[in-house]
Amino acid sequence: MHTAENSKYAKTHEWAYLEGDVATVGISDHAQQEIGDIVFIDLPKVGQQVSAGQNCCVIESVKSASEIYAPLSGEVTQVNEALKTEPGLVNQEAHGKGWLFKIKVSAPAEYESLMDLAAYQASVK
Amino acid sequence: MEESVSQNNLKKTPLCAACEAAGGKMVDFHGWLLPVQFESIIAEHKAVREGAGMFDVSHMGQVFVEGPDAWRFLQYINTNNIKNTAGCGTYSHMVNEKGCIIDDAISFCLTPEKFLVVVNAACIDTDVAWFKKHADKFNVQITDDSAHWGMIALQGPQALAHAAKLINGVESMARFTIKEITLFGAKGYVTRTGYTGEDGVEIMASPEAIVKVWDALLNAGVKPCGLGARDVLRLEAGYLLNGTDADGTQTPYEAGCGWVVKLAKEDFIGKAALEAQKAAGLKRRLTGFMLTGAGVPRGGCKVFKNETEVGVLTSGTYSPLFKGIAVGYADTNLQEADAVEIEVHGRKIPAKKVKTPFYKNRV
Structure with a gap:
C-alpha cells in the first residue's frame, strides 16, 4: 500500500508509488494544503500516453487551478473514479483514498530519479 | 502550484499580525499583504452565509471631501445622485469623459x-x-486619510448581534x-454596508x-475570513469587482450598473x-453564467454559442451554493435560452446565461 514514506516525489509536488510496472500517482500532503479546498479534478483519460513532466490533469480549488504533471512516462491505465463525485478526498487523504491515476510505466528508470520523502520535504522547507 | 509570495516590500495593514496569528495564509493583493484564507474558503463562505465572519479590509481607502461645495463636487464626479442628508451613504461610479469606469465607491454624508x-485599495492614488x-x-x-484607518467588514x-456588543444602537441603523x-x-465610524x-x-x-475590535470579535466566535471567501461571496451576490470586471474600458x-447613472x-x-451610449444601445454587457457541466470557470475563459465566440469571462469561481458561476462581457443579443459553452483548460463545458445576482437573500 502506498504511504507518504514509501512513495517517491517530483519537484512539482506529485508522488508516485511503483508496484511492478504500474505506478499510482497523487499529490503530496503539502500540495493539497497549499491548494486548499479541492472542488473539481479534470483527470487524464484512460489509455492516454503521458511523458514525465507533461501536464495531464488539472486540480481546481475554489481560488485557483493547479496543473498536475505526470511524474513518470507511460500509459494511463486507471483513474480514481471516486474523485469525480468527491474531489475533497485529496484534501482528506493525499496518500490514501485521494490518489489520482495509475500509469503503466514505459521507462522504469525514471522512478529512480524521483526524490524520497526526506529529500522532498527538504525541498519544500 | 502557486508559489508563496515574498513578503518584502508589501504594505501591511494594522491587522496583519492578527491575521497571521489567526492562521491567515498571506498573499500579495495589489501590493498589500492580506490573508487569502484562514482554515478553508468553503468554511469561511459558510460562516458568512449562516453565522458571522469578518474580513480585514483596512487596505481600502478613506478620502474626506470637505467644504461648502463638497456635495456639488461629488455630484460632478459621480454618476449617481449622492445623498446629502447627514448619515446617508450612496454607492456610485466615477467615470472619465468617455464614460468609462474609474472606480466604484460609497460616499457617506x-x-x-x-x-x-x-x-478601492488599488485605486486610492488614481x-x-x-x-x-x-x-x-x-x-x-x-484629504486622503487612508493611512490613519483600519477597517473590518463584519458580515452574516x-x-x-455581534456588532451590538461593541456599538450601541447599531441594530437600528438603516x-x-x-x-x-x-x-x-x-x-471611529460604522456603516451598515458590505460586499457579501x-x-x-x-x-x-x-x-x-x-x-x-478584531480581538473582541474573534473572542466572541466570529470567524476570520480571507479574500478567497470574499470573492466567492461578492460574485454570488452580483457585486462588481473594479479592476477585474471593469478594466477602465467599460x-x-x-x-x-445602469441604475447608478442618473442622466x-x-x-x-x-x-x-453615457447619454450617447444609452441612445445608441449596447453591444456587450456584463452577463451572468452558470455551468451546467462539471468544472470551474475563471476570468479569461471564452464563451461560445454554436462554435462562435460570444463573450469572455472576467470573474469565475466555484460557488458552494451554485457550483461553477461566472460573469463576463457578452453579446447583448445572447438569450437565456441559448445553449452556450465555456472553454476551460481547452475543454468546452455546457453553461447557461442567468440573471445576476446568483444569490438573493437578506439585502
Missing part, C-alpha cells in the same frame, strides 16, 4: 459639508489624483447609513483600536458619453 468616500484634478472649480478640500446573519462612534476610546450579499456592518477605527451601462441630474463627468 457626515454633514452637508463633509463626506467620507470609501474607495482616485485622489482624479478628485484633485477636478476640484479647481469647487470650494473643497480633498449574526453580524449585527442599510447604507453611517454613524460616528467611539471604539476603545478612539473615534449578507447583512452586516463595516467598522472603521484607528490602527490601534481596530486591533482591539461604462456603468456595460458593467450592468437627469446636472452636468457630471462623462454625462455626454
Whole structure:
C-alpha cells in the first residue's frame, strides 16, 4: 500500500508509488494544503500516453487551478473514479483514498530519479 | 502550484499580525499583504452565509471631501445622485469623459459639508489624483486619510448581534447609513454596508483600536475570513469587482450598473458619453453564467454559442451554493435560452446565461 514514506516525489509536488510496472500517482500532503479546498479534478483519460513532466490533469480549488504533471512516462491505465463525485478526498487523504491515476510505466528508470520523502520535504522547507 | 509570495516590500495593514496569528495564509493583493484564507474558503463562505465572519479590509481607502461645495463636487464626479442628508451613504461610479469606469465607491454624508468616500485599495492614488484634478472649480478640500484607518467588514446573519456588543444602537441603523462612534476610546465610524450579499456592518477605527475590535470579535466566535471567501461571496451576490470586471474600458451601462447613472441630474463627468451610449444601445454587457457541466470557470475563459465566440469571462469561481458561476462581457443579443459553452483548460463545458445576482437573500 502506498504511504507518504514509501512513495517517491517530483519537484512539482506529485508522488508516485511503483508496484511492478504500474505506478499510482497523487499529490503530496503539502500540495493539497497549499491548494486548499479541492472542488473539481479534470483527470487524464484512460489509455492516454503521458511523458514525465507533461501536464495531464488539472486540480481546481475554489481560488485557483493547479496543473498536475505526470511524474513518470507511460500509459494511463486507471483513474480514481471516486474523485469525480468527491474531489475533497485529496484534501482528506493525499496518500490514501485521494490518489489520482495509475500509469503503466514505459521507462522504469525514471522512478529512480524521483526524490524520497526526506529529500522532498527538504525541498519544500 | 502557486508559489508563496515574498513578503518584502508589501504594505501591511494594522491587522496583519492578527491575521497571521489567526492562521491567515498571506498573499500579495495589489501590493498589500492580506490573508487569502484562514482554515478553508468553503468554511469561511459558510460562516458568512449562516453565522458571522469578518474580513480585514483596512487596505481600502478613506478620502474626506470637505467644504461648502463638497456635495456639488461629488455630484460632478459621480454618476449617481449622492445623498446629502447627514448619515446617508450612496454607492456610485466615477467615470472619465468617455464614460468609462474609474472606480466604484460609497460616499457617506457626515454633514452637508463633509463626506467620507470609501474607495478601492488599488485605486486610492488614481482616485485622489482624479478628485484633485477636478476640484479647481469647487470650494473643497480633498484629504486622503487612508493611512490613519483600519477597517473590518463584519458580515452574516449574526453580524449585527455581534456588532451590538461593541456599538450601541447599531441594530437600528438603516442599510447604507453611517454613524460616528467611539471604539476603545478612539473615534471611529460604522456603516451598515458590505460586499457579501449578507447583512452586516463595516467598522472603521484607528490602527490601534481596530486591533482591539478584531480581538473582541474573534473572542466572541466570529470567524476570520480571507479574500478567497470574499470573492466567492461578492460574485454570488452580483457585486462588481473594479479592476477585474471593469478594466477602465467599460461604462456603468456595460458593467450592468445602469441604475447608478442618473442622466437627469446636472452636468457630471462623462454625462455626454453615457447619454450617447444609452441612445445608441449596447453591444456587450456584463452577463451572468452558470455551468451546467462539471468544472470551474475563471476570468479569461471564452464563451461560445454554436462554435462562435460570444463573450469572455472576467470573474469565475466555484460557488458552494451554485457550483461553477461566472460573469463576463457578452453579446447583448445572447438569450437565456441559448445553449452556450465555456472553454476551460481547452475543454468546452455546457453553461447557461442567468440573471445576476446568483444569490438573493437578506439585502
